[in-house]
Amino acid sequence: MNLERVSNEEKLELCRKYYLGGFLLLPFLWLVNVVWFSLYLSQVCHLSRYVIRSAVGAALWGLGLGVWVGLFQTRRNQWGALGDALSFTQPMGEP
């Protein structure tokens, strides 16, 4: 949808809904929230509240995910059975 035809109150409401939705394990939603509404920070008051919190949330998730993926990729072999159980795909061939 095009945000230009939408009133400021509705923009705020939409931003707020995206922010609340992100708590359902949806960092991508927070990221979209930040990118989409950052253009309107100056126009709509109180928008920054949600945008900044979404940004913080997305950054934290990104950090956590990065740490987990790094751990998994490097330590998977050492974890034995647990590593195999967690693996969705396993690379074939010699390490």
Next chain:
Amino acid sequence: NDHAESETNGQPQNNIQQVVEQDEEEDEELTLKYGAKHVIMLFVPVTLCMVVVVATIKSVSFYTRKDGQLIYTPFTEETETVGQRALNSILNAAIMISVIIVMTILLVVLYKYRCYKVIHGWLIISSLLLLFFFSFIYLGEVFKTYNVAMDYITVALMIWNFGVVGMICIHWKGPLRLQQAYLIMISALMALVFIKYLPEWTAWLILAVISVYDLVAVLCPKGPLRMLVETAQERNETLFPALIYSSTMIWLVNMAEEDPEAQRKSKNSTYDKQASQTQNEDAEADDGGFSQEWQQQRDNRIGPIESTPESRAAVQALPSNSQASEDPEERGVKLGLGDFIFYSVLVGKASATASGDWNTTLACFVAILIGLCLTLLLLAIFKKALPALPISITFGLVFYFATDNLVQPFMDQLAFHQFYI
């Protein structure tokens, strides 16, 4: 053009004939200008979809491996004689087409009797399937192809995010670019499913028959799609925003040059105001079953914007004598997702099974784009809902078979004999 128009209107008009002619010329110019912009605006998504499909076909072998067939195409093509194979593929195509026809008619009936809940439920189930299940498979295959290890937790999180944000963008409200990107991705996923599960001859036959069906369904007075479009026009509603790709752009247009049809149809138009329009568009029917068919009846329509309740409210709130030239207008083109899917199926099959490989793929790609150009040109001229499949698919099929059987052996021989032309 707009500026000249307003100046003419302001001055005392000595020669009315001249002004009328100028109006018509500018109208035509504007039509063609719209037409050209729309062509470009549709090239990009169609190209992107095809690029994604071809890239996947080339790299991920899963989609070219034969792992069985859909239940809608029960006859196998691994037969002993050519005749048997031809018969089987004709039967397969017939079954598939009848399923599609039935689904389309079902959709029209549901729409006519206002069973909107059923239609919405159907659409939501099929988008859920596409966004979660098929993308899960796709992701798995991509990881296997590139031999990376991935854990369930990350995968679950990725698919969950992808799917939920996709549902939000497509069915509710989301950034336009993201919605377009998601529509392109689900079209590509659908096309990949078709490419994998349709045997060769069946696929070509189905493409041919479906473009004929598209032509019939949209243009014949009793065609289901035409009825759908007309019913939507009568009710002044949009059809299935979840299954239409729309690209909007902002124009500053003088009111006098507005599409008169659009003005007539607008709910609250005054002569000076382009109210938000309800769009008559392509109906997309899909059956949402596991072995999916999207019965698409795709039309194109240049014209009024897709209106949301918010934009309608916003426009209604404008003062009624606002200057036309200050009123930003949105004009977009809409193309049904089925068109994306079948174009991509054609190009994907060409890249998967052609002996000429990239030559054939590129030829089909160019053919489809030319067909799309012509279709949009016709749309600009006729200004009514048109089927987008026939011209492009015809060109695509002709180019595929010609390139594969004529051009490629020629080029092979040239290369073999080191003869450069």
